[in-house]
């Protein structure tokens with residue numbers, strides 16, 4: 001009999017309905033993602049009610065596809081892992097209800113997974129040698145955290161954003177310059193044609209909290225720049241603005257990550273979350289790590305943005321630690337990293 005642990009991962013916290021089958025926490029047998037981006041683009045951002053409805057429509061199909069792609073049935077699955085927070089409550093509930101139904105019907109263990117822990121664990125898929133403890137910079141649409149993953153499922157938070165998350169800043173600036181939703185990839189693309197030093201945007205430093213981030217001042221500076229240009233009837237170069245804004249974000253992220261690696265004695269920086277697919281951020285961290293003689297580790301773009309393979313990976317380590325959720329597992333929209341709400 002095989003000792004393999006096969007986790008069915010389910011993710012529905014925002015605007016992707018996703019399911020995956022992951023073997024022993026690191027090997028992805030399937031990874032199915034149904035994105036709702038086109039639907040939300042019409043509204044310039046994620047509409048929670050539409051997201052929930054679309055998850056309901058898609059979830060069965062996505063799970064069936066994940067099982068078929070992995071050439072397994074539910075009888076081969078060891079446990080069901082599902083994102084239960086943080087995220088949009090209605091969207092999370094769809095995944096949680098579905099995971100409970102499958103676990104109940106097939107008498108399988110149920111493991112609730114923290115979405116951000118999932119983002120960190122995305123790195124285990126392509127970096128087989130990576131093991132905690134390590135320093136990780138998490139940059140997503142809702143979170144910007146600099147953490148130490150002390151052990152599987154255990155985090156020490158060194159710094160976090162005081163206001164907007166990095167991805168949120170990308171999305172807001174993209175909207176302000178008319179690039180639309182989702183902003184991150186559009187700014188990334190526009191910036192490739194621009195000069196990152198064309199406009200000097202501010203970098204925030206928080207007194208007494210060297211590892212905390214703040215992006216709302218930067219966002220306001222971009223909006224002010226746009227308003228002034230409009231009042232004076234001047235044309236704005238979107239590529240220059242995108243590149244200069246992105247440069248300010250990358251500076252803030254890279255400088256703190258490198259400073260933390262030095263202070264806490266880590267020889268490697270691990271990157272995670274949707275913004276981790278940003279070209280300038282990857283390049284900036286790569287260069288800084290090379291200069292400081294640090295290793296640098298990040299997931300492929302498909303594992304940076306929301307997916308269920310990362311939930312299968314995180315779920316595996318929780319499962320191995322004996323973590324089990326009961327039927328009372330609920331969606332927790334504001335779940336804190338390192339906390340368990342079951």
Ligand code: KG4
Nearest residue numbers: 140141142167184185188274275278305306
């Ligand atoms: O991790 P994620 O998929 O969802 C959350 O958990 O929030 O992150 C989505 C965020 C969005 O804000 C999106 O604009 C940003 O990641 N993003 C990017 C890029 N690709 C996605 N930001 C900058 N550059 C990119 N290439």
Ligand code: ZN
Nearest residue numbers: 140274305306
């Ligand atoms: Zn995410």
